[in-house]
Each structure stands twice: as structure tokens, then as C-alpha cells.
Amino acid sequence: MSIRVELGSRLRAVAGAAVVLASFLTAGVAVAATPAVAVTNVNLRAGPSTSFPTVVTVPAGATLATYGCLADYSWCDVALGSVRGWMAAQYIKVVPSAGASPVVMTAAVAAGLGIAAVAFNQSYWNTHYVGRPWYGQWNRYYGPYARGPVGHVGATRCYNGACRHGGATRGPAGNTVVRRGVVVR
Incomplete structure (x- = not known):
């Protein structure tokens, strides 16, 4: 009898820990966004290449939130309002601190500001592009x-x-x- 009670308690503890872990993973870790501006009129793409469809055209001077860049800092994951996508780093100027002048995104600038290296994958696509006309065409693009x-x-x-x-x-x-x-x- 005591073996069943102890085993049942352990299983409930493990199940409880799994629920807490699952809720943590589902919620995701909040990533701080670095403020930035678009250098020129530029297309926000659904992936890190001009081969991907345009999500929206960003006007010059528009305020962006930068969430991270590819490891080589050639393309960055940014948001224009609530719209997420990828922009070539050469078209982004990040704002290092409040009141500071924006500077062009480079690997050195990104590292100095703590902008994370992020990956582009199908999970990103599924999170941000459901409902877009090209959403079901992942294999066409990638x-x-x-x-x-x-x-x-x-x-x-x-x-x-x-x-x-x-x-x-x-x-x-x-x-x-x-x-x-x-x-x-």
C-alpha cells in the first residue's frame, strides 16, 4: 500500500513539473527588442532572403523593433508594429540608447548591443504567417x-x-x- 502511495505521489509531482515546464515553453521567453529605424523604403520579407514573399513595404524612417539577426548579421528579424518579418541588416539603423543617434546595423554593433543571433525555421513561419496567401507554400520557399x-x-x-x-x-x-x-x- 505504501509503495502505491509513494509511487502515486512521485507521478503527481512529475506530472506537475511537466505542466509547469510546458507552460513555460509555451509562453516562451520574452525577448527584448532593440529599437531601430528603416534606412530607406524596404520590403519586410517572410524569410531571410529576397526569395521570400514580401510581408509589407516599410517606409523610410519607420520605427522597428529588432528581435535578433542571423549569426552572420546579414538579415534580422524585425517588427513593424505587430507585423514580423526579415529585413537585410544594411537597411536597419539601431538606436543604441534613448536619445542616441541611430547607427547602421553591423555585427560589431549588434554584439555590443546584445542583439541575439537567431535562426529562421518553420516554427517562425508557422507562428507569424498563418493566414497569409503564401503560408502553405513553405517548401516552395525553403x-x-x-x-x-x-x-x-x-x-x-x-x-x-x-x-x-x-x-x-x-x-x-x-x-x-x-x-x-x-x-x-
Whole structure:
């Protein structure tokens, strides 16, 4: 009898800890955004490349919130109001502190301000783009035979449903995946 009670207590404790952990993970850790401004009129993209669809066009001088950048600081995850997307870092000026003049986003500036290196993945896509006309087309933009949303060397050519791909696709973490062959769609 005491073994069952003790086991039941332990299971309830583990279940309770799991609920607390799940609520923490679901809520997510709040990431502080760094204030910034757009240098010029620029497209806010659904991913870190001009291959991704435009979410909205950001007017020059618009106030942004910068949540992080790719590890090489070439593209950053920003928000214009409640709209999230990716912008090339060269079009962002961050505001280092209240009253300070904005400075162009570079790796050194980002590191000095504590702007995190973040990854682009399907979870980001699913969180921010549900309901957009292109939402269901993740593989078109980021699938194994997409035209390199983050960086691409080589080409994909399709004819009569058969696609040939030769070259390398570079992912958001900078890793390179070489894909060759024929895919029939």
C-alpha cells in the first residue's frame, strides 16, 4: 500500500513539473527588442532572403523593433508594429540608447548591443504567417529544391514535372547541403 502511495505521489509531482515546464515553453521567453529605424523604403520579407514573399513595404524612417539577426548579421528579424518579418541588416539603423543617434546595423554593433543571433525555421513561419496567401507554400520557399532562400549556388531546372538540381544550398546556420539529381513532382 505504501509503495502505491509513494509511487502515486512521485507521478503527481512529475506530472506537475511537466505542466509547469510546458507552460513555460509555451509562453516562451520574452525577448527584448532593440529599437531601430528603416534606412530607406524596404520590403519586410517572410524569410531571410529576397526569395521570400514580401510581408509589407516599410517606409523610410519607420520605427522597428529588432528581435535578433542571423549569426552572420546579414538579415534580422524585425517588427513593424505587430507585423514580423526579415529585413537585410544594411537597411536597419539601431538606436543604441534613448536619445542616441541611430547607427547602421553591423555585427560589431549588434554584439555590443546584445542583439541575439537567431535562426529562421518553420516554427517562425508557422507562428507569424498563418493566414497569409503564401503560408502553405513553405517548401516552395525553403524546401530542398527551393531556389536558395538563404544562399544558393547552382540551379534547379524543371521540365514536364522533373526537376534537376545541381549545386549547393546554404542554410540559415551557414551549413551547406549539396544536392544533385532528379526529382519528379
